[in-house]
Amino acid sequence: MQAAFRRSREEQSDVGAISAWLRMGEQDAEKLDGDKFNRTKYIAALTEIRKLTVLPPEQFEPLLREYFKSAGVAFVIVPAIPKAHVSGVARWLNPHRPLIQLSLYGKTNDKFWFTLFHEAAHVLLHGNEKKSVYLDDPTKTGNASAAEREANEWAGHFLIPQQHTLQLPELRTKAAVIHFANSIGIHPGIVVGRLQHDGIIDPSWMNDLRMSFRLNAAK
Structure with a gap:
């Protein structure tokens, strides 16, 4: 399984646990309906999603899911599991269907929104690299790949x-x-x-x- 995901503590992460967490997200995404990915709608959706940052979770969550769905993006939340210190993942389930999966690792709104837009950036910027693997430890930005640095920069500037x-x-x-x-x-x-x-x-x-x-x- 190939993916681009943010790891909170690389040295304590277990590959098997991460794989299990990723599979859980894939299974949840398979239950969702939606159209094919539309880049124009996706860009418009991200602009609307940014406005949701000022709302409490009970108000923004259903809107967040709907905006992603409208652009053909599967969005799921899979709580973190032991030894899978992953904040989020962006990947393509097939050539027409990207998935953004978050774990809520950290559980504060600044981390949540940055992680969400970081993963959103991978879909937007690296859509031609659907089989690439990007591993990221956000506490060690000096070791980040070029793609991870691009996603970090895009998310920071978007917010x-x-x-x-x-x-x-x-x-x-x-x-x-x-x-x-x-x-x-x-x-x-x-x-x-x-x-x-x-x-x-x-x-x-x-x-x-x-x-x-x-x-x-x-x-």
């Missing part, structure tokens, strides 16, 4: 457009973060995650602006 990144070092208060997030239409927790990742603020700062949640694995 926080590049023209706004110069403002990030100025966001030193919760009020400033909230105002900035509102101005670009995303949840403040995503901004906090970016500030922490970029080393602009300490990992212990502003975590109350991030949202922890659960999503329904049922389809």
Whole structure:
């Protein structure tokens, strides 16, 4: 089974467990109906999905599934299983049907949305490489492949457009973060995650602006 997936702790991951988790997602995806993948509809869907980041899970989850379905993308949530430290996977079930599978490993909204758009980027940017395998440990970005770096960059810029990144070092208060997030239409927790990742603020700062949640694995 070939796939592009984000691993949270490569050194603790078990190949058998990862394969089992991937197979569970494939089985769930087989239960979903939908049209063939449509790139134009997919790009439009991603724009709408970005707007969902400000909503609570009970509101955005059904819309998220519907937007992906409308573009011909199978989207499933398969909870993490022991020894399969995988955040998400993007792969093609066949030449006309991509799958995005998330585990909710991390369970905070900044990680959820970045992982989702990272996997979405693989479908968008690497659709001609349907049999390629991309392994990624997000804690070791220096070892990432070119495709993983492209997906990371695309996701980061899609959530926080590049023209706004110069403002990030100025966001030193919760009020400033909230105002900035509102101005670009995303949840403040995503901004906090970016500030922490970029080393602009300490990992212990502003975590109350991030949202922890659960999503329904049922389809």
